[in-house]
Amino acid sequence: MSFENAPTSLSLSKLQRNLVFRLWKLKGEEQQAAKKEMIDILQLLEAQLGDKKYFGGDSFGFVDVAFVPFTSWFYSYETCANFSVEGVAPKIAQWAKRCMERESAAKTLSDPKKVYEFVCFLKKKFGVE
Incomplete structure (x- = not known):
């Protein structure tokens, strides 16, 4: 798959773009701060999920629909920032598997490995290594 002509922003929200780009562009303390922010967000979402099957309870709903696209980026977050979503937010990891x-x-979500390939393409394009 070639990303040469792909838009670099895709459809990411501004918050996600800022955080995602900080996870793979920065090094050292700055990356650790971005990693902590990502983990805090995942743990906040996990607290909201609680023991429910989905964010709205037993039914897949609006919040699930809004959040599930981010799960395609989990592998990239983990690889670039050296942490495990399952390790820091196991209920979110299980929720993501349930959603999949x-x-x-x-059928609609991007393959996490392809997303990571895109991240690697962006890193190369912008000289981040």
Whole structure:
């Protein structure tokens, strides 16, 4: 897959772009601060999820639909910032797996490895290594 003509912003929200780019562009203390921010966000979401199957309870709903696209980026977050979503937010990791069992999510979400390839392309394009 070639990313040469792909838009660099894709459809990421401003918050996600800022945080994602900080995770893979920065090094040292700055990257650690971005990593901590990402972990804090995941843990906040996990607290909201609690023991429910989905954010709205037993039914896949609006919040799930809004958040599930971010799961395609988990592998990139983990690889670039050296942490495990399952390790810091196990309920979110299980929720993501549950969502991927839904045909609607599985068919529409980007493959995490392809997202990481795109991140690597961006790193190379912008001289971040």
